Amino acid sequence: MSPSRRERGSIAALALLAFAAASAAAQSPASTQAPSPPQATSAIPTPPPLLTKAYGRTVVEVQTARAVPGGVFPILIRGGRWASANTLLDGRRGAIALENGKLFGLIPVALDTEPAEHKLSLFFPGGRRTGGSVSLMVPVSAVSRPTRPRALPPEVLASAATQTALGHGRFLLAAIRTRDLKAYQSGPLRPPVDGPVVFPFGGTEDYGMEMGPVKDGLMGEHHRGVDYDVPVGTTVKAPGSGIILLARSLIFSGETVVIGHGRGLVSVLSHLTHVSVREGDVVNIGTAVGTSGKTGIGALTPHLCFSVYLHSLNVDPEALMDPGLWPAAK
């Protein structure tokens, strides 16, 4: 018995969703209707910018200006004797490490986080005598993001459901999850191209169909990057210093470059026409890594999609471009 048309459709849809989740791929507006602009900053009801909590002689500082679903917040620990700490926010792990003599880290806020107060726990290494832990409540503010239609042709759905495509998705995910890199980047990321943002991170992708309750840890029907409207052939620059973790052609995201920046931060540049770096190359911020295009079945028009993952969680690249988050940059 072959599967019914409806079953095939739902299999394809599930496969697409799983793949899209793994791929961090760019997608372009399917209509000429302009998406509404991002409202990330205007929707934040001015929370206290800096939370502090004393822990013995140690002071924990948390900046909340970008603590929104899909955002990040920095932690700085003053007066501690530790060189690192692990963090836990809603069961998701993060880490902080010494940065210019300060214990510093960026903590991702998952896109599906409810706007409310969330418990952040820090665990300092060491046994009973030298280790320790402290918790504080961090307010996560609501944010409004636009929706765009994603009318993917049936042949795109079919190719996204192939074993090869799913394998590519897992391959990309493995690169995104690379851990324990040295800290290559110590300041805000830069836009990889000079061009206007046409669709922001986190916007809803309306596929016009039920995509199913797929739980893959990276969300489903939300835009995984920032889309820049640039013509084919535009120079794409490394948004931060790092090591090339992946540089090859994938079915959904096309010619793809993944850069590991250290501290759990990874960039993905999708739909390139040409890639000029190799896996293992070390690049500086601003180094050309290729040229933009519309390769991969996820690209309906020429553009550059720039995605960022922090400790394997997909977060807003524009948040990482905020110099205020990085004490080393001040």
Ligand SMILES: [Zn+2]
């Ligand atoms: Zn995109």
